Amino acid sequence: EAGVVQSPRYKIIEKKQPVAFWCNPISGHNTLYWYRQNLGQGPELLIRYENEEAVDDSQLPKDRFSAERLKGVDSTLKIQPAELGDSAVYLCASSLMNEQFFGPGTRLTVL
Amino acid sequence: AQSVTQLDSQVPVFEEAPVELRCNYSSSVSVYLFWYVQYPNQGLQLLLKYLSGSTLVKGINGFEAEFNKSQTSFHLRKPSVHISDTAEYFCAVSAGDQAGTALIFGKGTTLSVSS
Numbered sequence: 001e002a003g004v005v006q007s008p009r010y011k012i013i014e015k016k017q018p019v020a021f022w023c024n025p026i027s028g029h030n031t032l033y034w035y036r037q038n039l040g041q042g043p044e045l046l047i048r049y050e051n052e053e054a055v056d057d058s059q060l061p062k063d064r065f066s067a068e069r070l071k072g073v074d075s076t077l078k079i080q081p082a083e084l085g086d087s088a089v090y091l092c093a094s095s096l097m098n099e100q101f102f103g104p105g106t107r108l109t110v111l
Numbered sequence: 112a113q114s115v116t117q118l119d120s121q122v123p124v125f126e127e128a129p130v131e132l133r134c135n136y137s138s139s140v141s142v143y144l145f146w147y148v149q150y151p152n153q154g155l156q157l158l159l160k161y162l163s164g165s166t167l168v169k170g171i172n173g174f175e176a177e178f179n180k181s182q183t184s185f186h187l188r189k190p191s192v193h194i195s196d197t198a199e200y201f202c203a204v205s206a207g208d209q210a211g212t213a214l215i216f217g218k219g220t221t222l223s224v225s226s
Contacts, residue, residue: 045214098160
């Protein structure tokens with residue numbers, strides 16, 4: 001069974017540029033999460049989807065972050081414009097019931 | 112609100128020694144608890160989980176954890192560690208009592224195993 005796929009694995013951009021991350025969850029997993037992991041910290045939730053509906057986006061900085069999950073499968077997380085403080089690892093996870101499976105993450109560096 | 116405290120940021124041990132990584136939690140709802148491991152430049156892998164039932168939970172790679180409700184703890188243990196266990200370990204609690212609820216993570220414990 002294929003795991004959660006994320007791309008790109010690494011991204012380096014200059015501040016004020018836009019950036020997008022893509023996630024393909026495990027087949028059949030209705031719940032999808034985006035987490036942000038700052039250096040030396042645990043992951044923190046940005047947004048959670050149930051199928052195509054965002055059911056928890058209270059921690060998403062909506063002035064610059066946006067996300068979508070078309071057709072309830074793949075998801076894209078976008079930042080526009082990026083700031084220096086956005087440098088982090090962005091993790092996508094999917095779940096069926098009570099176990100979350102994580103992708104390898106996208107490491108974003110904003111210069 | 113739920114929260115997790117991992118009491119040790121770094122734990123150095125020698126190979127074949129026992130290890131315990133400590134985790135305390137607070138939760139206002141039914142507790143679901145998890146331990147994840149993260150190897151460098153990789154995502155998180157589930158080691159074990161407590162949802163209900165027996166308080167002693169066995170996971171992969173020889174790890175186990177004990178849920179202690181009175182002490183609000185969920186410490187991770189392994190009787191004999193290997194060099195390959197060197198990684199970052201995260202304790203997490205479910206943010207709610209419904210399936211699919213997001214996880215709240217501790218800050219992590221770096222386990223360093225040397226020969």
